[in-house]
Amino acid sequence: MSISKEYVRLSDSNGLIRFSDIINGSYNLKILGWQGELIENTTVTIQKDELYHMVIAKAWVVKAKVLDVDGTSVSNASVYLLDENMTQIKAVVTDKDGFALLGGLVRGNYSVRVEYLGVMVGYQYFEVPIVGQVLEIPCRICKLEIIPVDPWNNPLIGSEVTVSFRPTPYTYQTFTGSFKSPEKPISLLLPEGSSCTIRASSGLYEGSSDMVLRRSTRLILKASIRISAVFMPGLTVFFWIFVVYSWRRRVRVFSVEVLKLKSMLSKLDELYRSGEVEASLYGKLKREYEDRLHKLLEGG
Structure with missing residues (x-):
């Protein structure tokens, strides 16, 4: 009488498949790969324990x-x-x-x-x-190389370069590096179609550029002189010069006015003592001059 029975096992991490409690006899051995592809189809005869059958998968x-x-x-x-x-x-x-x-x-x-x-x-x-x-x-991967230069096309050695890019509309990444030499430009690989904003700065110079990377590109990024870096210090100096000049002018005008009033009071006293000015007029002018001098001293 022919008896058939099916045993199914998975190999372990060492590739070993163990069948236990199998009676002696002939068996059809089929080994399938992880895709279900047939690796081995043969007949084995079991007549003793610990029978080993080596399968070499092609x-x-x-x-x-x-x-x-x-x-x-x-x-x-x-x-x-x-x-x-x-x-x-x-x-x-x-x-x-x-x-x-x-x-x-x-x-x-x-x-x-x-x-x-x-x-x-x-x-x-x-x-x-x-x-x-x-x-x-x-693959659709492009190389972007960057060489920052000044307005006269001289390489800006040591300039800081920042590349902000969007591989997709929903992702945003940033790369920062220091430019060393034209022989070794700032270089990075990006997915084709990335939207990029490139900025470079070095001392008085700065520059920027926007682009969509369609192919491998070497970008000569021309920087210009920062207006703020040139004019702000000058404006600051001019402002303080103006302040000092205005203050000194105000002090000088104030001193001249004080001296002028004091001189007028002194002259008025001389005229009164010599009898050239009447007492009523003298009193009136003296009060007026003294009031003006008092207000000037309070405001100065």
Whole structure:
């Protein structure tokens, strides 16, 4: 009599599948991959405990290489591996050389999605095996280089450069760096279509520019002399000169008026003593001069 029974097990982290309490006999062994693909289909005969059967799955180690619009490798990009049913298998970040190890993949159809700074910049279908086992993924990532210069096109070495950009209408990021030399301009990679505001400042100079990054660009950012930096100190100096001049002029006029009134009082006294001014007129003029002098001294 033929008896059939089905046993299903999952492999552990070491790839080991253990079947316990199985009676001796011949069995059909089928091993399926994580996609459901058939890796092994054979017959094994069990006649003793601890029978080991080694399965070598035919798989190919595949790497993905993320490239910008100029064909240069991109680090820190997120690569998502999907099976043919669009189920995510794994996520990997590219290394400094732009590579992401997708791992050992059996024959089949796959796809990858690439994100950079939170924006999807690339998508590609591929089939395993692939030639060279390296999948190159061109992405919509552009390089922005910035060289700040003064009004006479001299590089502003040491100037501070700030790039504010929006990879999407809902995200906002900022990069800040110091410009060292024209041979090593400020450089950063951004998703294609990013809206950017670039500012540079150095001493008396400042400049800014707005742009939408459509392709890799080297921007010569021309700075101009800051009006506030030139005229505000001058205006401040002029203001204090005016204040000092006005004060000194006011003091000088005040002193002249006081001396003039005192001289008039003295002259009036001489005329009165010599009998040239009547007593009534003398009293009237003296009171008037003294009142004017008193008011002047109080106001000064």
